[in-house]
Amino acid sequence: MFSSTRRRTAGAMIASLAVLGLAACSSEQASTDAGSDSGDTGSAAEETISIGFSQVGAESGWRAANTKSIQDTLTQENGFDLSFSDAQQKQENQIQALRSYIQQGVDVLAFSPVVETGWDAVLEEAKAADIPVILTDRAVDSDDDSLYESFIGSDFVLEGETAGEWAVEQYDGEGYQVVELQGTTGAAPAIDRKAGFETAIEGSDLEIIDSQTGNFTRTEGKQVMEGFLQKYDDIDLVYAHNDDMGLGAIEAIEAAGMVPGEDIKIITVDAVKDGMQALADGKINYIVECNPLLGPDLADVAKKVIAGEAVEKRIVVKDKAFDQEAAVEALPSREY
Structure with a gap:
């Protein structure tokens, strides 16, 4: 918590700013001293x-x-x-x-x-x-x-759980093979969104067959998805930790002659406009929001x-x- 010493200093600085008309934050101590000497108790400018x-x-x-x-x-x-x-x-x-x-x-x-x-x-x-x-x-x-x-x-674990629960509700019983586009290795949203999704699909017949980082970027999401498509013939669902990687996956799927959202289902996190437009167009199937504002x-x-x-x-x-x-x-x- 903010210390009482710093609060007293801030208060004195406000008084000094009113008297001396100073605005530079780097002059905090000088302003504090000047305010103390002035003894001015009039209205102070907002800090x-x-x-x-x-x-x-x-x-x-x-x-x-x-x-x-x-x-x-x-x-x-x-x-x-x-x-x-x-x-x-x-x-x-x-x-x-x-x-x-x-x-x-x-x-x-x-x-x-x-x-x-x-x-x-x-x-x-x-x-x-x-x-x-x-x-x-x-x-x-x-x-x-x-x-x-x-x-x-946001609660990143909850985001992953929400994505996983929807996947289970829609696709459990169909033996879906899932590939995961992870966020930056070691980043909290990558760790938590992965953990939440895995928890949600536990006990279902959805299986994550591969998981690699796309560093939250569209370019790397596309590159990783291209690798997945070359490696596997039976991908049913992409779970991307953000919209941009999901949009990159769409590009790779389309380049491979398949229809995103139909031949391969896609679930992402963020709900930015580009992702939402892809969802509205049927290229993404579900998005969990992460409010950036x-x-x-x-x-x-x-x-x-x-x-x-x-x-x-x-x-x-x-x-x-x-x-x-x-x-x-x-x-x-x-x-x-």
């Missing part, structure tokens, strides 16, 4: 919260929508000074960015971790600097949950943390699931 955000990358339509939500919400007009970096799906880039933000003395750190593990050292550095951390979209695997204030995102929740949590208010450790957004009929109905007003 701008400096926030450093490290994004996974730009690997998919979902990620693009997630980035837009964050950048459109964390604006100067809404009381934020956002510094944004793209890690290009490399953990070392993300750690470097977080350390740079710590050195800059931002008020809040936020990031969507590339993978689950290997974060304790840099998060301990943030804690030592008294900078609160908010996780978005993906969680970290750490024994010390005091290293971050809150996680905001996390900017408003991140803004709300950041403001509460800075104000010293209690926040939930885990904030799970509500997701839907779509068949073809539901996709046709939802598309005209789809925000992402």
Whole structure:
């Protein structure tokens, strides 16, 4: 939780900003001292919260929508000074960015971790600097949950379970052979969506005959699917951990002279517009939503943390699931 010392410092800084008209976050200590000396107790300007955000990358339509939500919400007009970096799906880039933000003395750190593990050292550095951390979209695997204030995102295990339950409801008893297009190895959604799906199909006659990573990208999803089609003659169902890999699989299936959604069924996760259009067109059979519009929740949590208010450790957004009929109905007003 945000320390009482930092809250007192923030409060004094607000007073100093009103008196001196200063806006630079890097001048926090000087502003604090000046505010204390002035003794001005008049109305204070609203504090701008400096926030450093490290994004996974730009690997998919979902990620693009997630980035837009964050950048459109964390604006100067809404009381934020956002510094944004793209890690290009490399953990070392993300750690470097977080350390740079710590050195800059931002008020809040936020990031969507590339993978689950290997974060304790840099998060301990943030804690030592008294900078609160908010996780978005993906969680970290750490024994010390005091290293971050809150996680905001979807329940990836539930997403996998929802996909698997629908597959069992539709296809159990038909002996379906399933290939799985996994997300980035070691990433929370890849681990959890796989686990949830496997749990849901346990006891049915659906069988996962192969599972490989497509790194959440359309290009690699297509490449992996091409390999599956060369290796197996009896693929009945593709389970893709996101829409982009599913769309890549569609390209590979069509290039092989088959009809996606008919000759080979496809289930994906995300429900971005391109995926929903493919579902409406009958090329995908079912999509479990993963809502990328996390900017408003991140803004709300950041403001509460800075104000010293209690926040939930885990904030799970509500997701839907779509068949073809539901996709046709939802598309005209789809925000992402």
